[in-house]
Amino acid sequence: MKPMPMTFAEKILARYGGEKETVPGQIVTVHPDHLLTHDNTAAIIQKIQPELEKHGVYSQTLPIIVIDHVVPAASEKTATNHQRIRQFVKKHHIKHFFDVGEGVCHQVVVEKGFALPGKLILGSDSHTCSYGAVGAFSSGIDRTEAAALLLTGETWLKVPQSIKIILDGLLPSGVYAKDVILHIIGDISSSGATYCSVEYHGEVNQFSIDDRFTIANMGVEMGAKNSVFFTDAITTTYLNSLGVKPSAYTPVSPDDEAHYMKTLTYDLSEVVPMVACPHTVDNVKPAAELENVDIQQCLIGTCTNGRLSDFEIAANILKGKKISPDVRLLILPASKTILQKALEKGFIKTIVDAGGIVLPPGCGPCLGAHQGILAPGERCLSTANRNFKGRMGSKEAEIYLASPATVAASALYGRITNPLEEIKQ
Amino acid sequence: MKVWKYGDDINTDMLFPGKYTYTCSTPEEIKPHLLEDLDPSFAANVKKGDVILAGKNFGCGSSREQPVVGLKAVGIKAVIAESFARIFYRAAINQGLLLIESPDAVKAYHEGDTVEINAEAGEIRIAGNVFSFPKLPKEILAIQEAGGLLNYTRLKLQKKKK
Numbered sequence: 156m157k158p159m160p161m162t163f164a165e166k167i168l169a170r171y172g173g174e175k176e177t178v179p180g181q182i183v184t185v186h187p188d189h190l191l192t193h194d195n196t197a198a199i200i201q202k203i204q205p206e207l208e209k210h211g212v213y214s215q216t217l218p219i220i221v222i223d224h225v226v227p228a229a230s231e232k233t234a235t236n237h238q239r240i241r242q243f244v245k246k247h248h249i250k251h252f253f254d255v256g257e258g259v260c261h262q263v264v265v266e267k268g269f270a271l272p273g274k275l276i277l278g279s280d281s282h283t284c285s286y287g288a289v290g291a292f293s294s295g296i297d298r299t300e301a302a303a304l305l306l307t308g309e310t311w312l313k314v315p316q317s318i319k320i321i322l323d324g325l326l327p328s329g330v331y332a333k334d335v336i337l338h339i340i341g342d343i344s345s346s347g348a349t350y351c352s353v354e355y356h357g358e359v360n361q362f363s364i365d366d367r368f369t370i371a372n373m374g375v376e377m378g379a380k381n382s383v384f385f386t387d388a389i390t391t392t393y394l395n396s397l398g399v400k401p402s403a404y405t406p407v408s409p410d411d412e413a414h415y416m417k418t419l420t421y422d423l424s425e426v427v428p429m430v431a432c433p434h435t436v437d438n439v440k441p442a443a444e445l446e447n448v449d450i451q452q453c454l455i456g457t458c459t460n461g462r463l464s465d466f467e468i469a470a471n472i473l474k475g476k477k478i479s480p481d482v483r484l485l486i487l488p489a490s491k492t493i494l495q496k497a498l499e500k501g502f503i504k505t506i507v508d509a510g511g512i513v514l515p516p517g518c519g520p521c522l523g524a525h526q527g528i529l530a531p532g533e534r535c536l537s538t539a540n541r542n543f544k545g546r547m548g549s550k551e552a553e554i555y556l557a558s559p560a561t562v563a564a565s566a567l568y569g570r571i572t573n574p575l576e577e578i579k580q
Numbered sequence: 581m582k583v584w585k586y587g588d589d590i591n592t593d594m595l596f597p598g599k600y601t602y603t604c605s606t607p608e609e610i611k612p613h614l615l616e617d618l619d620p621s622f623a624a625n626v627k628k629g630d631v632i633l634a635g636k637n638f639g640c641g642s643s644r645e646q647p648v649v650g651l652k653a654v655g656i657k658a659v660i661a662e663s664f665a666r667i668f669y670r671a672a673i674n675q676g677l678l679l680i681e682s683p684d685a686v687k688a689y690h691e692g693d694t695v696e697i698n699a700e701a702g703e704i705r706i707a708g709n710v711f712s713f714p715k716l717p718k719e720i721l722a723i724q725e726a727g728g729l730l731n732y733t734r735l736k737l738q739k740k741k742k
Contacts, residue, residue: 182717182719182720184719194602195601195602195644198605201605202730203730206733206734206737209737210737224601224602225602230603232602232603233602233603236602279643280643281641281642281643281667283643295643295667296643296667296670297643297644297645297648297667297670297671297674298643298644298645299645299671299674299675299728299729299730300670300671300674300729302730302733303674303729303730303732303733306733306737307733307736307737311719311720313717345589345637345640346589346636346637346640346663346665349637349663349665349666350666375667378637378640378665378666380666435589435591522598522599522601522642523597523598523599524598524599524601524602541641541642543591543592543593543594543598543641544593544594544617545593545597545598545599545617546593546598548599550617
């Protein structure tokens with residue numbers, strides 16, 4: 156008998172749970188293809204020292220470990236953390252290890268070809284949901300669960316309800332994927348997709364992999380378990396460029412008759428440059444309404460918007476100009492590969508000539524770990540994915556989130572600026 | 581027993597500042613910084629058996645587990661909220677911290693009301709009113725009953741060896 160119509164999440168969890176079909180609410184036991192951990196690997200293995208001694212790791216190829224959150228080490232404590240991770244990797248012959256400078260973990264997982272259509276990846280980082288950009292089912296877990304996975308290779312997952320988001324119409328020029336996802340989160344709220352799998356349908360072939368990464372990355376900011384774009388020519392072309400053949404993966408698509416908890420449709424031609432205001436990601440307003448808000452720091456980069464196309468957009472806006480003397484513009488490439496390409500293309504030179512400061516590929520300022528901490532009363536306009544109070548330093552500082560275009564335009568004037576005004580000139 | 585009441589969208593940065601994520605991992609390191617940016621009186625005054633009551637989307641944000649580890653270590657009996665964020669919910673199961681999703685109970689609470697929890701019976705009693713909450717699925721109960729995920733995993737590994 157044919158299984159009943161299923162959503163993407165229901166199909167993936169049936170496949171990995173060894174079931175013919177699944178329904179929302181059902182619990183399945185799965186063996187994920189990979190487990191991502193980063194600087195927190197030191198704390199994770201600390202929990203299971205005796206077990207590691209006795210049993211070793213479940214698999215040398217299950218873990219992907221990327222040192223990215225505080226790079227290079229900013230203190231003796233973080234340096235010791237990193238040292239412990241390297242010792243663990245060596246002792247247990249962990250195959251997939253990426254040290255300081257390689258990039259932000261989520262970018263590395265995708266650009267090294269680990270995230271593939273139809274795969275299941277879990278990570279001890281909330282933005283693990285990013286790999287839905289290439290059609291994988293990926294989701295965040297905590298350190299304790301990562302420890303258990305290192306030892307046993309398996310865990311439980313609850314089959315989520317699914318939300319279908321249909322993106323119709325064409326994005327206007329000067330409006331980008333970041334504006335789309337901020338628009339959606341502003342509409343749906345930061346808990347609007349709690350526990351759900353979010354599927355993107357409609358005219359998605361206007362979105363590059365970089366765009367899909369931005370959108371999938373922020374799924375957790377509306378509470379989603381995972382976000383996904385389905386495999387199309389854009390996906391396969393990208394994966395080919397990484398040297399990954401179609402025979403290496405089996406894409407999964409939902410059935411037309413699958414049941415969704417809700418279906419939402421957005422007309423992209425109506426989206427405008429958006430800004431998430433302090434201190435929640437769903438507190439969004441059009442950039443045009445915030446033009447009297449002065450800023451002291453700008454950040455273009457992170458796992459959300461630290462890609463080649465993001466730096467191209469920023470470079471086009473900044474070319475031949477200088478940023479406001481009252482602004483620090485920090486540039487945070489999502490990986491070494493992206494930094495190299497951006498250097499080759501001249502984007503980095505253009506941005507540095509304008510006054511930008513290049514930071515090592517990593518997470519640093521986004522979570523207030525180091526590099527770009529804010530003083531009381533300061534405001535930062537950032538392309539990152541989270542603006543919680545105190546996240547980048549002082550509790551009395553404010554973080555606004557926007558697209559690379561909005562941030563670059565704003566850096567020129569020292570206040571939040573609608574990039575459409577700047578691009579017009 | 582004190583009831584600590586908070587609003588909606590209490591995020592992981594409010595529960596435990598992000599800047600300490602890679603420098604504080606043990607319960608003793610975590611405890612002094614719990615709810616530092618939300619309620620500076622919490623860390624010094626919380627006692628074993630206290631309860632947290634909150635609105636929707638409690639625990640949203642990062643997957644850092646310091647908030648759950650810390651709340652368990654200071655002896656919070658339960659967090660009762662209108663809803664929980666997903667990763668926080670999993671982390672609580674893994675640490676054996678009791679989370680109860682009960683919008684009715686939260687809405688019924690007024691300052692000064694007594695709050696009694698009977699986890700076995702699946703009941704919360706607030707100022708004489710009783711609110712039921714469902715039992716966890718059996719796979720998840722097994723983790724809780726083992727005393728958290730690491731204990732559960734250790735037992736599983738021991739069984740495998742035999």
